[in-house]
Amino acid sequence: MNLPHFIHNGHDQLPEIQILVGDNRQLLALLPAESIQCCITSPPYWGLRDYDHPDQIGAEPAPDLYVQNLVEVFRAVRRVLRKDGTLWLNVGDGYARNGGTGNCGPNAIVGNTKKMIQRRNCKVPTCWGLKDRDLMGLPWRVAFALQADGWVLRSRITWLKKTAMPESVKNRPTSCTEEIFFMARMPNYYYDPDGVREPTGANLRNCWVLGPDISGAGHPAAYPRELVRRCILLGSRPRDTILDPFGGSGTTGEVARTLDRKAILIELNPQYAEFGRERMRHAEQKELWV
Numbered sequence: 001m002n003l004p005h006f007i008h009n010g011h012d013q014l015p016e017i018q019i020l021v022g023d024n025r026q027l028l029a030l031l032p033a034e035s036i037q038c039c040i041t042s043p044p045y046w047g048l049r050d051y052d053h054p055d056q057i058g059a060e061p062a063p064d065l066y067v068q069n070l071v072e073v074f075r076a077v078r079r080v081l082r083k084d085g086t087l088w089l090n091v092g093d094g095y096a097r098n099g100g101t102g103n104c105g106p107n108a109i110v111g112n113t114k115k116m117i118q119r120r121n122c123k124v125p126t127c128w129g130l131k132d133r134d135l136m137g138l139p140w141r142v143a144f145a146l147q148a149d150g151w152v153l154r155s156r157i158t159w160l161k162k163t164a165m166p167e168s169v170k171n172r173p174t175s176c177t178e179e180i181f182f183m184a185r186m187p188n189y190y191y192d193p194d195g196v197r198e199p200t201g202a203n204l205r206n207c208w209v210l211g212p213d214i215s216g217a218g219h220p221a222a223y224p225r226e227l228v229r230r231c232i233l234l235g236s237r238p239r240d241t242i243l244d245p246f247g248g249s250g251t252t253g254e255v256a257r258t259l260d261r262k263a264i265l266i267e268l269n270p271q272y273a274e275f276g277r278e279r280m281r282h283a284e285q286k287e288l289w290v
């Protein structure tokens with residue numbers, strides 16, 4: 001196996017924010033056991049975007065294989081989590097479709113120049129009894145599979161998007177939510193209820209209304225920094241290490257840095273890793289956009 005390629009923020013010492021470029025299923029095995037307090041991450045949706053790499057997760061021929069791959073990744077994450085460590089997992093859903101609109105197939109060019117996989121718009125997968133137009137329920141399928149693999153499922157947080165992506169549908173409501181699952185390695189885990197509270201001072205609720213955030217605009221699927229800020233403050237202490245095995249444009253690393261946490265990010269596509277490195281350079285202590 002090739003040694004990971006470390007990108008860091010220009011210091012000679014061990015970097016505080018490390019971006020490892022490669023397949024997380026290989027690179028996670030190189031990290032020391034029980035060295036991470038909190039994993040915050042957002043894997044690719046199944047069958048939606050093409051991240052231009054043969055080893056990408058999300059391009060499996062069927063969604064049940066996607067679930068299996070995620071179980072494998074998060075089993076490796078569990079090994080590196082401290083005993084009181086937690087996982088904050090944002091997973092997207094999708095519809096099973098026969099035909100659908102637009103181009104079909106693994107190399108279809110859709111919209112501008114971005115390649116889309118769009119398998120789910122081509123043929124209904126032959127698993128789970130799916131039918132044309134079925135919502136696949138992928139977030140919960142992933143959550144249940146992780147639960148069966150040993151994770152303690154503690155909360156389902158609904159991320160309510162202030163600005164929802166427009167959809168050209170007339171036979172169902174437009175989707176404007178995503179799931180964030182809060183899971184623990186063991187039944188007793190670190191959680192700071194004072195890390196983030198409701199404006200009234202009450203315990204934080206599990207519906208987070210978050211606006212868009214242009215900071216990750218070099219990546220098609222970056223999540224908002226405020227989402228990461230909440231997970232970090234609830235799930236870790238200063239100087240703890242945060243892990244994102246699907247690092248993308250480096251949102252998790254940027255927020256970790258502003259909150260005095262260390263971070264390890266893993267990203268398959270070197271271009272996104274480079275974009276993340278740029279963001280680390282410019283990360284400053286500044287108010288995040290809610």
Ligand SMILES: C[S@@+](CC[C@H](N)C(=O)[O-])C[C@H]1O[C@@H](n2cnc3c(N)ncnc32)[C@H](O)[C@@H]1O
Nearest residue numbers: 023024051056057221222223246248249251268
């Ligand atoms: C939804 S994006 C993450 C976006 C990130 N949260 C951000 O804010 O920029 C998922 C990322 O996972 C990466 N990826 C897919 N398969 C991977 C694998 N096997 N190992 C590491 N990264 C992978 C993709 O290249 C993509 O950038």
